Amino acid sequence: MISILAILAVTTSGALGVIIDDFSCTSGGVYTAGATACSNTYSDQACQAIYKESAxxxxxxxxxxxxxxxxxxxxxxxxxxxxxxxxxxxxxxNCAKTCGFCCATPAYNCSNVQFPRLNCNTILPSQCTNPVYRDIIAQDCPSACGFCNQGTCVDAVPECEAYMCSNIGLQDFVNQNCKKTCARCDATPSNPSTPLCTTYPPDTQTTCAAWAANGFCKNDFYKNVWRQYCATTCKIC
Incomplete structure (x- = not known):
């Protein structure tokens, strides 16, 4: 009788949804936000067809x-x-979200900094896409938003495209918001002497070196001109 009751207890617990065997991505007996923070590689419908509910x-x-x-x-x-x-x-x-394994995927499986500026455990999905928070999260709480493979540098907005990186009129925007896409992760906008990228459009004038010697590249009055004619000499992306 005792063994039968024990079996019934286990079976009933499983039907009620008690986590057993594999406690990955759980804390205090429930799933953490990181358990289902990712997307399935397969479609959700396909994953649910492959992995049926436990009861x-x-x-x-x-x-x-x-x-x-x-x-x-x-x-x-x-x-x-x-x-x-x-x-x-x-x-x-293939189906990390359906199985509650997101925290074990490469994008979410890394350590956060010891003293983060935000509480890594309470970061919301909306913050992961918010330009105000994305840089901080990538640096301090990468596992919260799947930034583990980003090297602490992410685009602040999702609209970044590669063609924008060389568009002269968009440089202020990409320097601020598209650091990952445009390889500006090491840029220091507050220090004008620090190059914002490592390659530049070619000069279109042969006199750029002489102009630069006379302070041409540092004179904001000529800003649009030196972008157009002396991008390499003036180190303008």
Whole structure:
């Protein structure tokens, strides 16, 4: 009788959504925000077809809930048990969100700084796309927004395109907002003497060196002119 009750207790707990076996991306018995912060490589519909709910109607992992992740995300058994690392790696690569494994993907699996300017545990998805927060998050809390592979440098806005990097009229914008796309990550806008990139459009005048010697590149009155004619000499992207 005791063994039957024990089995029923385990089965009932699973049906109610108690996390068992694999506690990845959980804290205090529930999933963290990082558990489902990423996107599936496959479509959500395909992932849910591959990885069925652990019990009918219980749903899938989400931040703050304790739904048992689909057993097949990590086990050869439909009721859980020992963890199969090959199955787990496949789930992480293809359906990490559905399986609640986002925190184990390369983009989210890294350390945050010891003393962040923001609380890394409370960062919202909206902050991950907000120009005000993105730079700070990339530097201090990369795991919160999937910035682990960005090298602490991200574009501040999602509209950046490669063609913008060489557009003379957009340099102020890309220097501020498109550092990743336009390779300006080491730029220091507050220090005009620091080049904002390493390659420049060619000069179109043969007298640029003489002009530069007379202070041409440092005179804002000629700003549009030296961008147009002496970009290499004046180190203008």
């Amino acid at each position: 009918a109607g219980v749903g899938y992992p989400a931040a703050g809930n304790a739904v048992q992740r689909p057993f097949t995300c990590y086990s050869t058994s439909t009721t859980g048990g020992s963890i199969n690392q090959d199955l787990r790696k496949t789930a992480i690569a």
